[in-house]
Amino acid sequence: xxxxxxxxxxxxxxxxxxxxxxxxGLADELNERSLPEGHWVLRRGEQGTGLYIIVDGExxxxxxxxxxxxxxxxxxxxxxxxxxxxxxxxxxxxxRPLRCLVIPPGRAEAFLxxxxxxxxxxxxxxxxxxxxxxxxxx
Amino acid sequence: xxxxAGHGEGGRASALPGYLPIAEHGIIGDLHTAALVGTDGSIxxxxxxxxxSPSIFGAILDRARGGYYRIAPAADRWTTKQLYLPDTxxxxxxxxxxxxxxxxxxxxxxxxxxxxxxxxRLIRRVLGVRGQMRLGVNVQPRFNYGRDEHxxxxxxxxxxxxxxxxxxxxxxxxxLETDGPGVRCEFTLDPxxxxxxxxxxxxxxxxxxxxxxxxxxxxxxxxxxYWRGWLAQSRYQGRWREMVHRSALTLKLLTYAxxxxxxxxxxxxxxxxxxxxxxxxxxxxxxxxxAFSVYALLRLGFTEEAAAFMGWLTQRFxxxxxxxxxxxxxxxxxxxGFDLKEQALPHLEGYRGSAPVRIGNDAxxxxxxxxYGELIDxxxxxxxxxxxxxxxxxxxxxxxxxxxxxxxxxxxxxxWEVRGGSHHFTYSRLMSWVAVERAIRIAMRRGLPAxxxxxxxxxxxxxxxxxxxxxxxxxxxxxxxDETDVLDASVLLMPLVKFVAPADRRWLSTLDAITSELVSDxxxxxxxxxxxxxxxxxxxxxxxxxxxxxxxxxxxxxxxDEARLVFEKMLTYANHLGLxxxxxxxxGEALGNFPQAFTHLALISAAYCxxxxxG
Numbered sequence: 001x002x003x004x005x006x007x008x009x010x011x012x013x014x015x016x017x018x019x020x021x022x023x024x025g026l027a028d029e030l031n032e033r034s035l036p037e038g039h040w041v042l043r044r045g046e047q048g049t050g051l052y053i054i055v056d057g058e059x060x061x062x063x064x065x066x067x068x069x070x071x072x073x074x075x076x077x078x079x080x081x082x083x084x085x086x087x088x089x090x091x092x093x094x095x096r097p098l099r100c101l102v103i104p105p106g107r108a109e110a111f112l113x114x115x116x117x118x119x120x121x122x123x124x125x126x127x128x129x130x131x132x133x134x135x136x137x138x
Numbered sequence: 139x140x141x142x143a144g145h146g147e148g149g150r151a152s153a154l155p156g157y158l159p160i161a162e163h164g165i166i167g168d169l170h171t172a173a174l175v176g177t178d179g180s181i182x183x184x185x186x187x188x189x190x191s192p193s194i195f196g197a198i199l200d201r202a203r204g205g206y207y208r209i210a211p212a213a214d215r216w217t218t219k220q221l222y223l224p225d226t227x228x229x230x231x232x233x234x235x236x237x238x239x240x241x242x243x244x245x246x247x248x249x250x251x252x253x254x255x256x257x258x259r260l261i262r263r264v265l266g267v268r269g270q271m272r273l274g275v276n277v278q279p280r281f282n283y284g285r286d287e288h289x290x291x292x293x294x295x296x297x298x299x300x301x302x303x304x305x306x307x308x309x310x311x312x313x314l315e316t317d318g319p320g321v322r323c324e325f326t327l328d329p330x331x332x333x334x335x336x337x338x339x340x341x342x343x344x345x346x347x348x349x350x351x352x353x354x355x356x357x358x359x360x361x362x363x364y365w366r367g368w369l370a371q372s373r374y375q376g377r378w379r380e381m382v383h384r385s386a387l388t389l390k391l392l393t394y395a396x397x398x399x400x401x402x403x404x405x406x407x408x409x410x411x412x413x414x415x416x417x418x419x420x421x422x423x424x425x426x427x428x429a430f431s432v433y434a435l436l437r438l439g440f441t442e443e444a445a446a447f448m449g450w451l452t453q454r455f456x457x458x459x460x461x462x463x464x465x466x467x468x469x470x471x472x473x474x475g476f477d478l479k480e481q482a483l484p485h486l487e488g489y490r491g492s493a494p495v496r497i498g499n500d501a502x503x504x505x506x507x508x509x510y511g512e513l514i515d516x517x518x519x520x521x522x523x524x525x526x527x528x529x530x531x532x533x534x535x536x537x538x539x540x541x542x543x544x545x546x547x548x549x550x551x552x553x554w555e556v557r558g559g560s561h562h563f564t565y566s567r568l569m570s571w572v573a574v575e576r577a578i579r580i581a582m583r584r585g586l587p588a589x590x591x592x593x594x595x596x597x598x599x600x601x602x603x604x605x606x607x608x609x610x611x612x613x614x615x616x617x618x619x620d621e622t623d624v625l626d627a628s629v630l631l632m633p634l635v636k637f638v639a640p641a642d643r644r645w646l647s648t649l650d651a652i653t654s655e656l657v658s659d660x661x662x663x664x665x666x667x668x669x670x671x672x673x674x675x676x677x678x679x680x681x682x683x684x685x686x687x688x689x690x691x692x693x694x695x696x697x698x699d700e701a702r703l704v705f706e707k708m709l710t711y712a713n714h715l716g717l718x719x720x721x722x723x724x725x726g727e728a729l730g731n732f733p734q735a736f737t738h739l740a741l742i743s744a745a746y747c748x749x750x751x752x753g
Contacts, residue, residue, distance in 0.1 A: 013294075013345065121345070
């Protein structure tokens, strides 16, 4: 399992700056989770949901009964809830069989402080999301 | 840190089917570099960020190792059509199946950036046209001619390919999956639906962005607008207008905008015969080709491109090159650099096994005296039809003429860049005559200072030598050089440059000799390789530029019916888009680098001349 996961983690953008030993440590440190198509990953208003990093598969982001976005390999979700310790404001449903890493609730701060390169990559992605919302700034 | 995937690791990438014929390609570009797009939807040649950069997609030179970027129907069987959006370099590849029709619009926006990274965006918009179509995309970059490994990182808007020298982002809203060292995806389009893929050069720490449909549509419209706006400057109203304009669009596409240099072709090592060794890197600027381009573009009214090239040329005059007194090198890189050291890439099998694949070009070190004639003829035309030559350029030019006056009477490697030893080539003499004769014309017309008596006597000495040594009295023809009776198609330029009258008796008998020995079913060989070994192995096809010169020579000799038939036949050898490579094989196939500027500029010149003669 670890060898296969390790190779896959090395292809995720938010881990692009990590060395192989760092990736190995990460694979040991994080929980891997697999969910079938149609399964809910997160529900709006749920407590203590954690931060999810997609290794394989695809999820839909549903806000107000409308699927607003699709997230796929290399994406992450649940970070706002994890950082603010507040329930998610969107439902997340599996659209293609999902394999993801989960940073449990309450551990996000320690995890990010221990891995500043990952934190920087997450910031970059958040910045890119903001630009997408407001393309005039690009 | 080095976590780059080896090309065999992580599972094998999907294989690309066999080699497409060279002619089964279109070209797109952004005035810095270009990509060849096959009728099967594969980009199998793309160098980034410039024409002469190492290839990223090079499957045209090695199906297995070169790399490609393919968009094609997922179905087993389909037919394909390819066309340019009219008056543009936006290429459309269409796929037809019983179930549906889809098309890919390929283009590279013309970016004008200063002081920041040029992205060289290569945009592929896939559209559903009729019925339903399932399509597959496979992107398999192989950096540095397939020599460098790379890493692929997945982000939420696409994938970043990071190699030691360059990083590219592939951005799309679709979900991409790993396929060996590349990525792939499949999707279905209904009529009116579209999917867009943007490939661009990015910094290595880049996070791929999303492109809205509105943004890519705007990029498409701007690119269409750019090409149509450019072509609108053409003054050509004669016959064969579409072919002439396609040639002009192709020449413009082969221009390197930052310097105004024109590459001979955007490819390397497409063979002159399948399986042969005559495989050369044409991604450079030959003084000869570029000078002819100025002539062709001026004829059509594109003065800006001619002026840009003149600016590039002026800089070359002002440089001194180490270890030589020659005013100019035969060929430069697109930035004006001297070092074009040739090397083979033995890890690539070559197009259909045509090895070696070469990069760089040792012709740069050859002496080819003809380049000064072509060059000064283009200066003369630019002075006459573009803008008058300035003082500094004239001073540089005078030094060149003085150098020619001292050096014209020596052996060189000639216009065809033979590698079998030097000779006193008739064509080199002819062009030395042109150099001095045009300089005299400029001086006289403009009243510029020059040692006219000295120049005139040089001109006349060259003239007499050609008439004595270049003329073979037994063959009744001008021949390749002074120690042979072999014919050479390059002398077809004699009446075109006004060295001889088009109906001069010596010329007409030369034309007859060329017609009987070098012309085969209207197509013209450069020379007889068996009779005149050129130091290179293998055969070659007919040279398209020679055929167009032949058309002009026939037209100027008043043999208009013949000229028109040869020209019309020659048009049938263009590919489905109106593009030509350097040569044509025995069964009509395109051979050599593709598309070739020299052929397209000769087409423009021949069409212009023939149209005028026909009235």
